[in-house]
Amino acid sequence: MTKYVTVHITPKEPSEAPPSAPASGEVCKACGKDLPRATLVAALHVCPHCDHHHPVTGPERVAQLVDEGSWESIGDQLRPADPLEFFDTRSYVERLAEAQSETGMSEAFLGGLCRISGRPVALGVMDFRFLGGSMGSVVGERFVRLVAAAAGASVPLVVVVSSGGARMQEGILSLMQMAKTVVALDSLTAVRMPFVSVLTHPTTGGVLASFATLADVVVAEPGALLCFAGPRVIEQTTREKLPEGFGRSEANFANGQLDLVIHRRDLKERLDRVLSLLEGGVRCSVEPARQDQEVVPRGGNPLTQAFARVKKFALVPWRRLRGRDTEDPREP
Amino acid sequence: MPSFPGVGYEEEIRKIQESLEALREREPSDAAWKTVQLARHKDRPQALDYIKHTFPDFLELHGDRLRGDDPAIVGGMATMDGGTVMVIGHQKGHDLRERQQRNFGMPRPEGYRKVQRLARLAERFSMPVVTLVDTPGAFPGVDAEEGGQAGAIATSLRVFAELTVPTIAVVIGEGGSGGALALALCDRVFMLENAIYSVITPEGCAAILWRDSAEASQAADALCLTAIDLIRLGIVDSVIPEPRKGAHKSHRATAKVVARQIEAALRELQSIHPLQRVAERRQKYLQMGSFTTV
Numbered sequence: 343m344t345k346y347v348t349v350h351i352t353p354k355e356p357s358e359a360p361p362s363a364p365a366s367g368e369v370c371k372a373c374g375k376d377l378p379r380a381t382l383v384a385a386l387h388v389c390p391h392c393d394h395h396h397p398v399t400g401p402e403r404v405a406q407l408v409d410e411g412s413w414e415s416i417g418d419q420l421r422p423a424d425p426l427e428f429f430d431t432r433s434y435v436e437r438l439a440e441a442q443s444e445t446g447m448s449e450a451f452l453g454g455l456c457r458i459s460g461r462p463v464a465l466g467v468m469d470f471r472f473l474g475g476s477m478g479s480v481v482g483e484r485f486v487r488l489v490a491a492a493a494g495a496s497v498p499l500v501v502v503v504s505s506g507g508a509r510m511q512e513g514i515l516s517l518m519q520m521a522k523t524v525v526a527l528d529s530l531t532a533v534r535m536p537f538v539s540v541l542t543h544p545t546t547g548g549v550l551a552s553f554a555t556l557a558d559v560v561v562a563e564p565g566a567l568l569c570f571a572g573p574r575v576i577e578q579t580t581r582e583k584l585p586e587g588f589g590r591s592e593a594n595f596a597n598g599q600l601d602l603v604i605h606r607r608d609l610k611e612r613l614d615r616v617l618s619l620l621e622g623g624v625r626c627s628v629e630p631a632r633q634d635q636e637v638v639p640r641g642g643n644p645l646t647q648a649f650a651r652v653k654k655f656a657l658v659p660w661r662r663l664r665g666r667d668t669e670d671p672r673e674p
Numbered sequence: 675m676p677s678f679p680g681v682g683y684e685e686e687i688r689k690i691q692e693s694l695e696a697l698r699e700r701e702p703s704d705a706a707w708k709t710v711q712l713a714r715h716k717d718r719p720q721a722l723d724y725i726k727h728t729f730p731d732f733l734e735l736h737g738d739r740l741r742g743d744d745p746a747i748v749g750g751m752a753t754m755d756g757g758t759v760m761v762i763g764h765q766k767g768h769d770l771r772e773r774q775q776r777n778f779g780m781p782r783p784e785g786y787r788k789v790q791r792l793a794r795l796a797e798r799f800s801m802p803v804v805t806l807v808d809t810p811g812a813f814p815g816v817d818a819e820e821g822g823q824a825g826a827i828a829t830s831l832r833v834f835a836e837l838t839v840p841t842i843a844v845v846i847g848e849g850g851s852g853g854a855l856a857l858a859l860c861d862r863v864f865m866l867e868n869a870i871y872s873v874i875t876p877e878g879c880a881a882i883l884w885r886d887s888a889e890a891s892q893a894a895d896a897l898c899l900t901a902i903d904l905i906r907l908g909i910v911d912s913v914i915p916e917p918r919k920g921a922h923k924s925h926r927a928t929a930k931v932v933a934r935q936i937e938a939a940l941r942e943l944q945s946i947h948p949l950q951r952v953a954e955r956r957q958k959y960l961q962m963g964s965f966t967t968v
């Protein structure tokens with residue numbers, strides 16, 4: 343007799359890795375030492391005693407990075423809808439209203455064209471306080487519009503990510519935001535504008551498994567939890583004992599999943615350096631190579647010239663030979 | 675540490691078995707939950723069953739060329755309608771042994787990298803790509819995380835977004851979250867009548883929002899995860915009917931209807947210019963979402 347076995351994946355809970363609430367009190371939540379609010383804010387929400395990176399809200403992050411008066415928001419007019427009329431123990435509408443009044447934000451993603459150290463940039467910032475930074479339709483649409491704005495203005499894209507993953511209350515539409523954001527990134531490739539993502543605590547699930555890891559350069563703040571499935575889900579499913587520091591920035595860096603781990607006080611300056619070097623490549627290069635360009639190497643011998651001809655022949659797509667497609671744009 | 679599929683799961687399996695039997699005794703409280711159970715039915719046809727009935731000359735290809743060969747993903751070339759197509763699917767396994775060996779259809783990063791490799795191979799030789807989607811989700815394990823699970827899924831999405839060959843996905847059983855979408859960013863997406871496609875398992879959703887995974891049937895209803903729901907939401911293109919009482923009643927009959935649907939879609943897609951197809955695929959996904967404007 344065959345037995346039916348299925349593994350129930352218990353979910354990534356947004357509450358699984360809550361950023362320790364802003365140390366609004368007078369002690370650091372990580373080390374317990376005295377930490378007056380004014381000191382914390384002056385230190386960009388990094389504890390001066392233990393270097394713990396406390397969470398930063400969306401508006402605070404914008405203030406930390408952006409040149410004053412340069413912010414011009416994109417997609418600000420978008421508001422979440424309730425396509426599934428979702429109701430669990432409370433309605434989605436009610437949860438949204440609560441998140442909005444608690445955070446003062448209309449959604450979990452803030453986007454805008456701005457200047458960072460004088461450099462024009464399209465900046466996106468996610469706020470974990472808003473329903474765990476989950477990616478609903480508005481987050482996806484604001485991201486897409488920000489990418490379009492970056493491509494349109496030929497400026498690089500920087501997104502500071504923090505998200506628990508999908509917005510369950512939008513069901514499959516939330517899942518599709520993964521596809522949507524990935525598809526949108528093509529337009530940056532087309533204009534050769536760089537995309538840098540800054541992963542902050544915590545970034546998990548669908549956001550990490552879509553646009554966040556597809557950036558040209560992926561950086562993270564120290565100590566951030568970055569994983570697809572959360573530690574609790576992994577423990578429940580596999581009964582594995584998790585290694586020390588599992589899923590943290592440092593572990594991800596050691597495993598080759600990150601380019602850089604950057605202390606928050608250095609973030610602005612390092613971002614500038616990364617962007618400057620990436621853009622420098624575009625500035626000094628000739629026209630990008632195109633597939634249909636005829637390239638014949640100089641010099642060479644009959645054999646290498648024959649190869650060049652073969653290569654040219656190979657560009658005639660097979661599908662034409664097969665009659666699958668009637669024509670190909672590369673063949674006039 | 676079970677770094678090999680199937681090792682170290684005995685305890686887990688016994689528990690699941692028990693809870694499953696308990697579940698079976700309880701009458702499903704509504705239609706959505708019934709569909710979830712059908713979608714997970716042990717005898718439901720899986721990727722290799724469809725392949726057996728539809729692609730007699732299927733040649734399986736293996737490995738991601740980086741690290742390993744994930745048995746949760748099967749893929750290879752086969753003939754359809756006079757041309758070669760690349761068929762890729764999740765394989766859950768039927769009996770316990772196969773399920774363990776296939777890790778219950780939950781791919782690791784090497785699985786997604788195999789998908790990418792096969793998709794690129796298909797692109798190189800102008801083969802349409804047909805995917806058969808059936809997974810509870812991507813594998814949540816330490817080795818998978820350390821191997822870059824999130825990045826592997828993201829890269830699959832990007833590869834499917836860029837393919838210029840026709841792409842068709844059929845959700846044949848369980849379309850589990852990102853682990854399923856990584857094979858389903860396609861020109862046409864079909865769903866079997868009793869398949870499900872969801873952002874999270876009903877059990878997972880219930881555990882978070884109801885704080886009780888026993889509320890799974892309510893969650894299943896709320897998540898709108900049936901084929902009809904997905905048609906209504908504009909995510910899938912059409913629903914493929916199953917034999918009365920479900921696909922498990924006749925693999926052959928189900929496979930035949932699925933094959934006919936794939937063939938029809940292939941013909942339709944091949945009549946569209948490749949760049950037009952890519953543009954329309956992009957547009958389709960860029961339009962997905964529901965929001966208002968103030």
Ligand SMILES: [Zn+2]
Pocket residue numbers: 370371372373374375389390391392393394
């Ligand atoms: Zn401290």
